[in-house]
Amino acid sequence: MSSKKKLLVLNVDDIELTSLFCTLGQGFIEIESADKHKLVEPLKETTNESLTLETNGQPTLSAEDIFGSSEKDLTASLDSSLATSTESEISEEQSNESILLSILESAPAKNFNYSVNLPSSITHVFQLRNGYKALKKSARRKKVYAEVNERLNNQIANDQFDYFLTEENTGFAFANKTGIPLVNLYESIQKGMKKRFRLVSVLPDEIALSNLVRFNYNPSDDEVIIIVHIAFEESKIIITQGGQITQLPLPIREDVNSNQLLKTIVGKILYEQSLGNIPDQYSVILTGKAISLNACPFFQQTLEITEVAYFTARPELFRFPEETEKSLSEFAVPLGNAVTVFFADDKKITPLSLIPDYINQRQQVFKIAWHGYLLLTLIFLMPIWINNQYTNKSKTKTNFTQKKAYLEQSIDGLKWVEPLLDSLKIQTKLGKQKLELLESLSKGTHRWSYSLDKIIRAIHEAGDDLWLTEISSQGDGFQMTGFSLYRNRAPRLAAQFPSASVENVTPIEIRGSTVYQFKIVVEKVAEDEKSFNPVIKIPIQATPKKSDKSSASKKVKNSSALFQAAVKLFDQKKYDEALATFEEIADRKADQKYAVKSKCWIGKCHFSVGDYPEAIEVLTTFIEENPQSEENLSAMLFLAKAYAATNRNNDARTLFLSIVKQSPTSEVGLEAAQLIAALQ
Template sequence: MAKKEYIGLTYEENRLRMARLRTTKNGLELVEVDTVDLPHPITTVSDSGLGDLDFSEDYEEIFEMDDPTSSETVTGFEDLDETEESSREETDTSDLEESFDMTKTEDEADIERENEQLLADYLTQYGKRKVRIGTHIPFGRTTFQVLKNVDPGSMKKNERLEFFREKLQTTPDEEINPDQYSWVQLDDKTCLLAHYADDNSFLNLIELSETYLNKKVLIQERLPDEAIWAGLARVNYTLGTDDITGLIAIGTHSSRIIFMKGEQIVNVIPIITDGEESNDVLNTIFSKILFEIDKGDLPKITRLLLVRSAKLSEKAKRYFDQQFEDVDVDYLTLDSKHLNYTDEILDSPVYLQPYLTSIGAAWAASKIHEKEYSDLSLLPEYIREKQRVLKLEWHGIAILILIALTPLYLNYLYQAKSSQLTDLQQEIQILDNQIEELRPTATMTEDLMSEISILNAENERLLELAQYNQQWSETFRILNEGIADIPNVWLENLSTADNNSLNFNGYSMNRSQIPEFASIFTDANIQQVSQTEMRGATVYSFGMRVNNIRQDIEPFLQEMPEQSFDTEQGSEVEINFSSNELSEDMPAEEIAAPVSESQSSAMSSSSQSPEIEQTEVSEIAESEPMGSGIEPNGDDNEQTDNNPASFKEPPIINSRSQSSFGLMGPENQMLEGAYTIVLHSITDEQRAGREVEILEEEGYKATLWDVVLEDNKRWWRIGVGQFQTVSAALEAVQELPRAYRERNFIIRIREGR
């Protein structure tokens, strides 16, 4: 935000005093003060001869002064008459248009033009596009009246205008313009009225100087000197309610004394005709103050402040310090909390004495602390009207219409948003209901997904185990069938360099049998043959390498299937790992390929794994028949059969109590090895606990145990019932609700597997 500057202009005869203030974050900043001498005086109206308040007492008789003019009785209305008579003798008029009076002589026009040009040249250096000015009415030009037992604020406008006109008219034909007076209510029944009927020569001079500028000149405020000084005291001092503050102004030809009680002006002493040029001015001021004290209108004075003096400021301070020992006498100083200084010299109260009025005028124009300054403003209405940015013309009417339509528009927005909110709340309620309806399905889906992940892990393990099973089975089948027809040959060592090559080391009783052994394979190379003695007989030791073994077994190999289970679509491919279809009724021990006793040592390493696998499959098939579902979990390898009666059921330990078995009732103990109906198998322990609590509340004998599969995942199995046999478990399945009957499997309780 750009900083604004305000110019305070005050005048006395042909001398202008200027103060420039700039707005800051913390308030105002005093940039500079200056004095400008105009070629000609601004006005010829004298400072003297103006009365103010109604004081009929004779000061000079009390203090025995020799001034012959002091014996005259002074009243507020007699002074007002003198003011009006002197104003009618002025050659200037108060209207801006009369400044261009064609009857003026050439010398008068030249004088005005010179003053305007000089002021315009001076104002050129300030402001970019606008020059904001605050000005004054010199002290003594404004008449002040204290009206008692009256409250103009409670009157109607026309009634108030008539009341002030009666108070200010000196002749019946005199016109009183509302721009010529201002008032402020001091208390409930006391009013202070300020009246200025002089010309507006200084305002006209400022406005005419604008014609020589490329800037807009804005006159923001015009106050009497007395109001400016009172405003400075209010802003920069803490004035108690009962404090009496005297403001002393010493001009060149006249002086003024103002008394304030708290923050209100209560007494404006008539103008003192002595100024700085008089040697008795200090004595005269002192006598006036004593007179006010002796009258009894003022209690004890709290402080005296010098508000205006150029030559006598220091002398006046010393003088009043001596005369009033119990009174705080000082210069009116500006508080740095409200006004900063760009130059240290501006912080000197003595240096700023002649410029205090200019500073106060600029301060009032800034509208900062507006309440303390604007009570007695005498800025003409035509200037205010001309400087208003927004007038109530077509655009003002348009703004009023928009303001009137604003509540309707806001109500429309409120209704629309309220309706939208209601619709969203209904949608949320519907979605919540749908979620509650689908929650069982989601739970079942999670169970299915967990089972699918277990199946996929088992399928991957089976594929890994069966990757080379068929290749080595066919290799050893060829080896067994070929070596059976060659007697007296045995193998000592068999090794493989890669998946497609074999190395043999062995012995033969006959040298010619070694090539016959090599002819079993399509590509076999005899690497070395040596004769040696063994147990008193001559034998031949040989080494042989078989290359590209797959070309011999390729016709007998089937392509290894790959896992193709899509968890999203639910498709699966049946996997067959054997080259020949085996009968379901074939005993497990007949599945392994026959191996002769003479080669058992050479084939021990390769034939061990199939026997272990088939034995495990047989054991699982015998021990863990299933119900209506399948769940292969790690080492369990459970299978499904629709006729579980064909399996042999292991006996149950007789020490178990019959009360521990059954579908319903509390679970006394978890019987490891007993059969149970598994309803859920999940990885979330907390959710598993909640499911068990639900089943127990329904009256089931709920069972919970965990298993760790080969993928190092821990699964929590939730079952109902404990049964001695599979048949008992199958019968109990029919007693379950339909939701539980459609998805379950029967398994032995084996904790930790």
């Protein structure tokens, strides 16, 4: 366990030295040992100076002033074991130094911190009035120090006082100008010790007791508790409200064996009540030697209240051996010291300590300025940062290497398409030549001219990625056989005729790739038979009318307006209406610009309504037919999204990468980059 969780508390009262060794658990303090030792001689003679406490000029009353009676013997007396059975026997060779050394060496642990009390006999207490809370922390401390030092005739240093403020904008300052007895004793035995221990607190008795009561009893904000602490040197009354000190009457310097002591304490309480410092409803907690004097019944009878009890530790907050339970109230000051050290961050605890500066400086491992701490932090963090950067760069390099290998693999996988495209171009060229030959052979035969023209237009509308191998007459119609790269091209081709049916579509392998062989029977080529016998009229005037140009211009304008209306419908998520409008624009052959752009938007509409296969077909055709279109990048983005929606992530990633490479800073490029990350 860390030494921060182990504490030895030393408390001196005249010639009695109490030691309390405890450890910090999960929200509780475990007391391992609690012992009392008798010193050879007092550590420091009690000064004759009175404690300086603001009393607003009010006189101090004795017990006879309150009760109007002479001194009487009280039945309470000190337990005879106080000076013998619970104390270490003092031999002729013992000294105060050897007693303290023995305590340190016999502690239950090797590593621990220690804390000492500042006896009230050498503590100067000053009550602070308004005007401090509004100041900043540094200015407030300077003002308190100036006031305390002035009252003590400039006899203290800056490390010989500390203070706290209450919520009512008042407070108390504690000062010491004669040195700390236990600290001086500890310093005197340093040469005989194998190890030095860390001093973590020098705490006035009043603060230790108020913190202990507030921590143990957790009083409400308006609950008044009077702590009565009876000790050899001085007994004291501490008035608290909500656990916070509100009044510190002057200590009572009467011998603990005096029959008049308890009466004097009661007189003090009644006097403070007459001043309005204590309300009618209050409770009394007794600590120190009170249990040895059997003080509880006396206070209950004299003060005529039942809320009087010896300090009792709550078992959920303190754990201790059974044999120490009855005498635990005698260790209230060291217990409060332990509470203050262990729970210093608790808002209920008043943080106060008067450790001399020379001890704080000596206990520091080394001193360093703020920039030194910053430099050490940077030195410590630099290797971590470098390692993190190296790891990130390595991951990035690995990702790029994998993507490069994937792209190269994708390129290699598409090389088979190149010769196929060349073959298709040749077939298309041969087909056109055959059609030209057929036209020349059947000159004047309008049926076949119309039919062949219809076939060519149908192939173009269905997609140029198919070719015919045979056309044969069949009744009033004809039948076609051929190949396509995609299965859906045959149904599209058949749909271009008024009456046609697909006989079969069969996948076959050509050069390691799958193509589809189809057979289509066309029963009716045209709705109107007059199409086979057109009437040719030769116009009298071949020059076009002036109005034709304006009419064409008007049609362009109409297409432009119609296109903008369709885009607006798409933005309004009216995808079905937008699709119908874009298809209408695409059918307009006169305005090729908007017809081409509309084909891209038709694919976007199919994607937006969730028809991903159709979107893939339309956008693939658009990109192949219009590689230089301004809509090309947008079409690639929606095609990649459609791939991703159908779990074709590799195809989607390839297109996203292509978009980023072509236009990394555009809106489309930035969106593609984000979608790549989403595919990882």
